[in-house]
Structures are given as structure tokens and as C-alpha cells.
Amino acid sequence: MAIVWIPSTVRELTNGKAMLEADGNTVAEVIRNIDLACPGIRSALIDDNSLRAGIIIAVDGSIGSRQLLQPVRPDSEIHFIPAIFGG
């Protein structure tokens, strides 16, 4: 199962857990499965089937442009990262 690092800003939805494990072939599937155990996670991260503004996703340390469609391996690590821009 993929390991999902939960941002501290939404850990109230995971009883304070910083990491969760879930199945899924894509980031979207993994989030859907986490939401079954921790309702509210999906809506915190996704709006209208797109990532909420200001969030980007790293899978195994690589930030891909496919966002929710990024493929996930069983041993992948997924991180949600605030988009930092400007300058």
C-alpha cells in the first residue's frame, strides 16, 4: 500500500496521524480510499474533481504535472505540498 503523508493542517481529520496507508493506482484513487477511513480528507484536498488551488502533489519526491492522475506504486510515498510561487 502507498504511504500518504498527511499535512498537519488537516490532521484533525486523521486523529492526528501523520501517515496513512492506502491502495490505489493513482493519487485520486488513493485519496478516495483514505476518505473512506477518514471522511473529509478528499474535500479538503479536492474540489470539483481537481486539486484545490495552492496544492501540488509529490509522488516519491517527484512533483508531476498530472496531479491527481499521477501513477502510484504499492510502495510509493505521496506528499501534498503547498504551491510556492512568485519572485
Add this chain to the structure above:
Amino acid sequence: MKAGGKREDVLRVIGTTPIRPDGLDKVTGRAIFADDIHLPGMLHGKVLRSPHAHARIKSIDTRQAAALPGVHAVISAADFPEPAKPTSKSADISDLATNCMATTTALYDGHAVAAVAAENIHIAGQALGLIEVDYEVLDAVLDVRSAMADDAPVIHENLKPGFFFASTKKAHPNAGRLEYSDGDISKGFSCASVIVERTFTTQTVHQGYIEAHISTALWDADDRLSVWTSCQGHFDIRDQLAGILNIPMSHINVIPLEVGGAFGGKDSVYLDPLAALLSKKCGRPVKMAMSRNEVLRATGPSSGSSMRVRMGVDDSGKLVAADISFAFEAGAFPGGPVSAGILTATTRYNIPNYRLEGFDVILNKPKIRPYRAPGATQSHFAVETVLDELAEKLGMDPIELRIRNAMKTGDRLVLGYPCPVIGGVELLEAVRSHPHYRAPLDGQNQGRGVAYGFWYGGGGASSAELSVNADGTVQVCTGSCDMSGTRMTLAMQTAEALGIQVSEVQVTTGDTQSIGFTLPAWGSRTTFATGIACITVAEKVIAKMIERAAGIWETDNSNVRFDAGVFTNTNDKLQALTFKQLAAKLDSTGGLLSDQASVSPQGVGFQLAAYLVDVEVDTQTGKVSILRSTIFQDAGKAVHPDYVAGQMQGGVVQGLGWALNEAYIYRADGTLANTSFLDYRMPTALDQPMTETVILETPNPGHPYGVRGVGEVSIVNPPAAVANAIYNAVGIRMDSLPMSPTAVLEKLWEHQAAQL
């Protein structure tokens, strides 16, 4: 030529220093900037701005202004359409529109309330005086702690807490809050042998670009809009306009021009929608230009801040805990750089237990916009000053403390994922071994300070189109505005990939209807990301040219080798064509070639820098003089080392201005007092010695030639380094910016009083 596979020792163009091709035109006035646009029938627009920091707009009467001979159009918020639904990447379009033109409330001194287009700027100015605005003046709030007080005036009745991450909380009617934490900070501090806690404040500062905001718009009879503007990302300007004006993106063409400085501050529309709506109303092109007064009052500076930092270190010099709380100004609308501030506060060190708290605070100042490594200069001022004090209390060399805690490749970032390849320890060792670090200080009240800094940098979407001419020259069109010589660094990467001379590559910036989507020139991304677009399209063209060579030699494509600009038949080494020779045969073998690439590279190399500075403090006047200045930065691979050095020096100059002089000064009624460069004190050449540059190169595996962005991180360290140098010189810990003569004198007097 796969990503990361190009060996540095075979590079021919990357790492050289060709003469800048646009320099002569810029110094002789031939280069075309936004103010050089003159269209037939063009009118001139001016903006009426609020003289109040916070006021309800009870009514606006524009009838007299509209009736003035020579006036062709007058607009106010009533002329703005309902904004379009924002795209996923857009900022809040409604806030953006309201920032361009106040609706029911003027939220800061200089907030636009109406605009006029007239035959000339004199008539337009006269018309502004005929617009009657009835204000109800409200209490204004001008600093973050006051804005978060229980009895503070509420600026937005329905504040959305901001454009942050996942679930930023509304912590106060004027503030959103976010937090990152890990470990157990109580337990961490219990292991500390030394703990330092300090509070810091910084003031609002402006990027100080020389060229003001200027925009010319033509709304034609077919409802197509053309805009000539000074910006750092014309696609972003187009998308913002499409949202505010609620028209299709494809109906807008934004034409970029030379940029007279931006530093993050030209990523947002101000005049563009006003000029567009005025043009729509009168059917003629309308040009609008800000004065310096308007730039300082009404465009987006960087945040003033209030910061509390508590950090602990054990006997061995290992950082064990950090508890950090930053309150950053957002300006009149949510979305300041506090997120980046807290995420750069400690990222370059490994700290097992931390709590990073940020408040994004709304107040009656212009909407904050990015400024070179946004949020990081403030955060580094606080954290690097505390680190200096920790090192002192431990009796440890400040570089040694930083090396013992330095984040290395693979270490977990605050964000959880492993750190990509960085050379932080190598950079710090370079500081420690540099002659400047050990040179004696030989005067009274002289001191030395150091600080170590981090910035993420940006990747994302870039597009490039490449055409091969019959004479073997090449033209490349990209979607990146050139703010810092990037046409040259893109030409160099293209030439490297094609195996030709850089003088044979001409790079231009296409308008939004000529080239594919490209993110703005922000986050030090252009040489990195648009560079990869250029390399990618060059590789596509080379692949096509291999097919042509194979056709000429009647062999299989796989038998054609391309290396260093020469195509060779591996089955017959006598059959070889240079790029130029093959280009001459393209027309007769299927036609001349061109191709396009749109990429979204994400292998961003983090930026690291350290700054070493010697100062002398005049204890009679409080003036701090810079004696010696050395900046160290990891460029990954310096495409054009002179340009890299220029970026490093430019960042240092701006950082020193932030450290010593620059600040918005507001009157008690909330109006800005220093609205010119005479009063807003930026550094001049007389204030600073030449800054020595030391470029390190830890290749970024996310770029074919190892390139990292270099445009931002050099600004983050000077305030902290100067503060540490002042302490080293005269024993006072500076905790507020700017460290002006007045501020230094007050600290000196406090220090002297405490010693009595």
C-alpha cells in the same frame, strides 16, 4: 542528450560568457519598453485614487468629468462585469478585480476608485478633479498585531482565509492561520542545553523596479482585446484579464515588451483592465502609466511582519526544537507570502521537533505581491539571527553550527519528502575556507556576520518553438518574458543542444497568440524550465534532421550519429554533415524544419546561498557602513557565469536596502508618507562596496546541464548577516528592519543604559 546525461566536461557553450545582445539597445534607448508604445488615435488614461486608507464609498459622480471637452470615457467599479469563474490555478479573480477598482470600500491609500481616458494626460488629470466621491472615512489598521487585536476594525466582513494549503483556518476576522508541525516540541526543548527566544519586526518594502507599470489596451470592433504591457508573465496577465473582464482567453492578445525590472511585483494586473474597459467604452486605444507615487501606494510590496522564534540546541550543537510563529501582512486582500515564510524558516537544517505557525493578516495597505524569494527574507532575518546567538552561547563557530545541522540530499524536508540533490555543506565549507572569513577586522566598531539561506525555486509549464533557417541559423520563440538576460541563457542552451554557435541562435518572446502557454518569469524558473523547453524542441529538430541525413545517405536512421553539431553516417565515416551543411539541404529534402515543445519540468533544484559581510557602526550617528561583502551561491551549473554573478550581486543590493534603509512610512491616518525614491531610500552605488561572488556548482539532476534557478536566494541573507555583524561590532542584537541609524542608535542607547 537525456536529462541529466550531459557531461559537464563536454559542454561547449554552457559556462561561457557571451556579450549580452540587448545591452546596447537598452543603454542607448533603442529597446522598446511599454512607454514606447504609440498607437494611432491613442488616448491617455489616468486613475483617481482614494486619499483615505479605509473609507466606505457612498457615491461616485462622474458626470462633470465625462462632460469635459477632450474626455472620451470615464469608468468606475460599476463598469466592471461579473468576473468569470476562476480556473483552478487562478488567484481569487473577484479580489483581483476589486484591487484594480474599489467597489463599496476603499481599502488602502491609493486604491483606484475611477479612471478617465482623454486626449492627453493633462485633460485626463483635470477630469479626475471633477469626479465627486463621497467617502465615509473608517478606522484604518496598519500593522499586523493591531489588525489581529480583538477590537480591530474588520476589513472584510466575509473574509475567506486565503489562498493557502488544504484547510487554512480563519483565526481572526482579519487573519487566516496555517501550521506545520512534527515531533514533540516540548520534549525537544527539554533536551536543549541552550534556548534562544526573540521577537522580530520588519516593515513593508517595495521591489523598487525602475520602470513603472504601463499598459496600452485596444478593444477592437470585433471584441478582441490587445494589450501591450510591462509584466513578468503575459499569459498570467491574459488569464487575469479574461477572468476580470469575463471574456475568452483566446480573444485577448497580451504583447510583452522589454521589462524595466519586476522582481516579483509585475505578476498582477493593475492598469490593464482599466485601460481595456476605457478602450471598450470609447473605441480607441488607451495608454495608462503610473507615476512613482502610484507605484508605491497602489502596487504590491512585500510584507511587513511580526515574528517570534524560539529555538533550542543541545550540547553537541544539534538543533533539537524550533517553535516559530510569523504574522505577515497580506495587504488589503488575503494571500501574502507567510506560507513560503514559514516553509523557508528552517528548511536547510534538520530539526526533529518543530511547530511552524503562520498568520496571513489583512490590513489597510496595498495587496502584497511577491518579491524575490517571497517571505524568505523576513523568515531568514529572524531565524539566522537566532542561530547566531545560539552559536555564540554555545561558544561555537557560527558556520560550524550550521554545518552540524545542515540538510543534506535525502534528508526529510519540513514538507515530508526527501530533499533533492543539494550541496549545502559544500557551500558552508566554501564560506569557512574563504579568505574573507578569516581576514582580520582592523578598526573600532567593526564586525563580521554570516547567514545561510534557502529558496525552493519554481518549475512548471514553458513552451518554445524552433525554426531552422537555410543558412544554418536558428530562431527560437518562447513564452518567457526576459527580465534578466534569459534570451541569452535560452540561446546558449539551444546552441549547446544543437551543436552550433550561440551567435547563430536568435531568441524572441512571443505574444500570447504566438506561442504556447508559459508560466511567468517567477521562482527563478526561466533558465531552468524554459531552458528545458528549448533543449526539448532542439532534440526534436535534431531527430528530424537525422531522418533527413539518413535519407540523403540512403541508410537507416539508426546509422546516423549526431554529436557536437555534426551528423555522421556510422557505416561510412566519410559521410558527415555539419548542422549548417545539413540545414542548407533541408529545403530540397522535404522542406525547412520547425517544431514546438511544451514542457512542465518538475525537477527543480533548490537554491542555497550564504552571505558574509563586514560592517562598521558609527556609534555617534548609528550609521552602518558595509566594508566588505561576499556572496556564495550554488548555481547547479552556471549557464552564463557573469549573469549568475549579476543576479547574486543584485539580490545582495536589494537585501542590504531591506536591511538598512527601506520601509514604507505611514502617517497616523494611514496615508503613505514616502511616495518617491527621494523618500523611499533604496541603496545607491555610494552605499555599498563591490560584492564578491563565489559560484558553486552542485548539478541539479532535474536539468540536462545541471541548472538551478539563481534569481532569488541571494536576497534572503543580507538582513540577518548585517544584524549579526552589528552584534559582532558593537554588541547589540538588532531585532527590527530596517536597521536605520535611528534604530541602531536607540539600541545602542538601550545597551549603554543596561550597562550602567
